[in-house]
Amino acid sequence: MVSMIRTIRSRLLFQKPVRSFVTSRVRFTQDNKPSAGDDHFTTIDSSSEDERDQFYRYTWGSWLKNDKAEKDKRYTPFSVGGINEIVRQFRNQKDTVAPSSVVSIASLSEGKHHRIYLINMDDGKQYILRIPYPLDLSWEARRARMQSEVATMDFMRKKWGLLIPEVVSWHPTGDNPIEREFIMMEYIAPEGNRTMANLMSRWDPMAGSVASRAPVLRVVIDLMERILATRFNGYGSLYYTADVDSALQDKLPYDGEENPEFVDRWRLGPTVESCFWQNGIDHVGSTDRGPWYTPQDYLAAVARAHIMAYRTLLSDPMVGTSELGLYLPTWLDTYDKYAYIAPRLIPDVPADSDLLSPRLCHPDMDPTNILVDVGSLTGGGIENPYSSPYLLDWEGSSIKPYFLHGAPKFVNYNGYKIYKKEEVESYDLLPEQQRRQVDYMIAATANQFSFEFLVKHTFPTLINAFSPHVKALRDPYRVATASDYKYHPLEIVDLRDSLIKAQQAQLPELKDLDAKGVFTEQEIEQHDQITVEWDKIIQSSPFYSTKGWVPQDMYEQLVNSGELVKDAKGNYVRPGAD
Structure with missing residues (x-):
C-alpha cells in the first residue's frame, strides 16, 4: 500500500511543482538629491x-x-x-x-x-x-x-x-x-533618531526561525487591528460623501459615530475591486458595483461582473476568432456554475456574526507596502515589533464579508501543509530541486500558521475565518476573483478545479445542488485530462506566477546567456519551447 506521504510527494513534487515567484523590491536612495549623472x-x-x-x-x-x-x-x-x-x-x-x-x-x-x-x-x-x-x-x-x-x-x-x-x-x-x-x-523620510526602511528588507519567508520572522507579522497584525476595527453597514468601498450618488448620501457608513466632524464626512459607494472594472465593463453603470447589504448579494455580483465581461469580450469579432475566443465559452460555462454556487458559499452562522460582518479589506497588506523604524526593534521577539509603521498604498481597498478576506498574499499558502522535513519520506534522497520545494512548503506552512496564531490572539471572534471548513468555502471565491484570461486562456482550469473540489468535499452548504451547479463524472474526467495539459504549460512557462514579468537585470542576464530566446511571435521563451 502506498503511503499517504508518498502519494502527496508524487502529486505535489513531481506532477505539479510549486510555482515560483519573484518579489518586487522597492528602491530607496540614500541621498534624495539626484546627481548630475543620474538619468x-x-x-x-x-x-x-x-x-x-x-x-x-x-x-x-x-x-x-x-x-x-x-x-x-x-x-x-x-x-x-x-x-x-x-x-x-x-x-x-x-x-x-x-x-x-x-x-x-x-x-x-x-x-x-x-x-x-x-x-x-x-x-x-x-x-x-x-x-x-x-x-x-x-x-x-x-x-x-x-x-x-x-x-x-x-x-x-x-x-x-x-x-x-x-x-x-x-x-x-x-x-x-x-x-x-x-x-x-x-x-516619509528619516528624522531625528528614526531609521526608516521598507519592511520587506526585514522579511525573508524562508530564513531563520519562525520567531525571527514574527516581528514582521506583528507589524501587519497591529495594522490590521485598526483596519478591521470598524463594522460597516454594507459592502462596497469608502468615499467622501460628495463623491457618491445622492441616493447614498443619507445612509451612514457605520453606526455609533459621536464626532460631529466625522458624521457626514464619508459614505459607502460602489466597490473599486478590480474584478468589477474589467476591460469591457469598466464604465459607470455597466455592472452592479454595490453597495450591497447581504453577503449573498455581494457574491452574486462578483459572478455577474465576470460573466458580463466575458460576454462582452466574446461579442468582439477580433476576440471571437482568437485563441481566447475559442476558450471563452468554457469561461462563461464555468462562471455560470460559479454564479449558481457562489451565494451558497457562506458559513452557516447567524447573520450578525463577525464572520459575515462588513470589514475594510486592504488588498496590498504586504511588507513592500510598509515603512517602519528599523532602529526600534530591541529583543527580536513577538512583543517588540518595529515601530512607526506607515502603510503607503491603499488603492483597491474595499469593504466585504470578513470570511472572504483571507490572509495577506505574502503569507497566504493554499498548498499541502508540511511542518517538518521528517514528515516527508526519504527527504534526504530527493533531488535538490524537490528538497527546495519541500523546504518552501515547510516555511510557507509555518508562516501561515504563525499569522493565524496571531489572529487568534488579537481577533478571537474572527479566527474561525481560517478554519478548514471556511477556507474550503472561500477558495472558489479566491480563485474566481484572481483568474486572468489575459495571460493564458487555460487559467480557467483553476476555477473549475476549485469548484469540483468543493463539490467532492460534500460541503453541507452545497447539498441538494441541481444540474446547474454540478459537474458530471464525464466533465470531471475531462477536467482531469486538461489539468495535466495545464500543469505542463505552467511548468514550461517561465515566470508564470508574475504573468511573465521579469526584473530588468534578471531579464537581461537570461537573454544574454541564451536561457530566454525570442520566438516567431517576438515573445521570449525557453530554448526548444513550442
Missing part, C-alpha cells in the same frame, strides 16, 4: 518634454509576452512645469507665505499600478507624486479608484490614527496643471 531625474527648467521621454517610461522590468504593449500601458508623461502650480495652490491654502519652487524630480519607484516620483523643493521640502498607469482601465475606473483611496486614507488617519502619508493635493482626472490624475503626499 532617472529631471529638473524643472531644463530639458524639453521630448527629451524627458525616457524619464516617463517603464524600466524596472520586462514581459516575456507583449513587452511593448505592457510598457506602453505604463507610460506616464505629465506636464513637469505644472507641478509648481500644484504646489503653489496647496501651500496657499495653508497660508504659507514663503515662496518655494520645484528644483528637481526623481523617479523613485515603478510599481505594479503607479509610478512614484520624488519632488525636491528649493526650501528643502520633499513630496511624493504618484501617477497611476493607464493599464486597461477607463478614466471612470481610475477616477473612482482614486476617489475611494484618498477617502479611505483620510478615514484611517482621522478616525483611527493610523500612520499614513498625508495627502497634500490630489485630482482624480487629468483636468489640472500637470495634465494627469495624481496624488501628491508628504515624503
Whole structure:
C-alpha cells in the first residue's frame, strides 16, 4: 500500500511543482538629491518634454509576452512645469507665505499600478507624486479608484490614527496643471533618531526561525487591528460623501459615530475591486458595483461582473476568432456554475456574526507596502515589533464579508501543509530541486500558521475565518476573483478545479445542488485530462506566477546567456519551447 506521504510527494513534487515567484523590491536612495549623472531625474527648467521621454517610461522590468504593449500601458508623461502650480495652490491654502519652487524630480519607484516620483523643493521640502498607469482601465475606473483611496486614507488617519502619508493635493482626472490624475503626499523620510526602511528588507519567508520572522507579522497584525476595527453597514468601498450618488448620501457608513466632524464626512459607494472594472465593463453603470447589504448579494455580483465581461469580450469579432475566443465559452460555462454556487458559499452562522460582518479589506497588506523604524526593534521577539509603521498604498481597498478576506498574499499558502522535513519520506534522497520545494512548503506552512496564531490572539471572534471548513468555502471565491484570461486562456482550469473540489468535499452548504451547479463524472474526467495539459504549460512557462514579468537585470542576464530566446511571435521563451 502506498503511503499517504508518498502519494502527496508524487502529486505535489513531481506532477505539479510549486510555482515560483519573484518579489518586487522597492528602491530607496540614500541621498534624495539626484546627481548630475543620474538619468532617472529631471529638473524643472531644463530639458524639453521630448527629451524627458525616457524619464516617463517603464524600466524596472520586462514581459516575456507583449513587452511593448505592457510598457506602453505604463507610460506616464505629465506636464513637469505644472507641478509648481500644484504646489503653489496647496501651500496657499495653508497660508504659507514663503515662496518655494520645484528644483528637481526623481523617479523613485515603478510599481505594479503607479509610478512614484520624488519632488525636491528649493526650501528643502520633499513630496511624493504618484501617477497611476493607464493599464486597461477607463478614466471612470481610475477616477473612482482614486476617489475611494484618498477617502479611505483620510478615514484611517482621522478616525483611527493610523500612520499614513498625508495627502497634500490630489485630482482624480487629468483636468489640472500637470495634465494627469495624481496624488501628491508628504515624503516619509528619516528624522531625528528614526531609521526608516521598507519592511520587506526585514522579511525573508524562508530564513531563520519562525520567531525571527514574527516581528514582521506583528507589524501587519497591529495594522490590521485598526483596519478591521470598524463594522460597516454594507459592502462596497469608502468615499467622501460628495463623491457618491445622492441616493447614498443619507445612509451612514457605520453606526455609533459621536464626532460631529466625522458624521457626514464619508459614505459607502460602489466597490473599486478590480474584478468589477474589467476591460469591457469598466464604465459607470455597466455592472452592479454595490453597495450591497447581504453577503449573498455581494457574491452574486462578483459572478455577474465576470460573466458580463466575458460576454462582452466574446461579442468582439477580433476576440471571437482568437485563441481566447475559442476558450471563452468554457469561461462563461464555468462562471455560470460559479454564479449558481457562489451565494451558497457562506458559513452557516447567524447573520450578525463577525464572520459575515462588513470589514475594510486592504488588498496590498504586504511588507513592500510598509515603512517602519528599523532602529526600534530591541529583543527580536513577538512583543517588540518595529515601530512607526506607515502603510503607503491603499488603492483597491474595499469593504466585504470578513470570511472572504483571507490572509495577506505574502503569507497566504493554499498548498499541502508540511511542518517538518521528517514528515516527508526519504527527504534526504530527493533531488535538490524537490528538497527546495519541500523546504518552501515547510516555511510557507509555518508562516501561515504563525499569522493565524496571531489572529487568534488579537481577533478571537474572527479566527474561525481560517478554519478548514471556511477556507474550503472561500477558495472558489479566491480563485474566481484572481483568474486572468489575459495571460493564458487555460487559467480557467483553476476555477473549475476549485469548484469540483468543493463539490467532492460534500460541503453541507452545497447539498441538494441541481444540474446547474454540478459537474458530471464525464466533465470531471475531462477536467482531469486538461489539468495535466495545464500543469505542463505552467511548468514550461517561465515566470508564470508574475504573468511573465521579469526584473530588468534578471531579464537581461537570461537573454544574454541564451536561457530566454525570442520566438516567431517576438515573445521570449525557453530554448526548444513550442
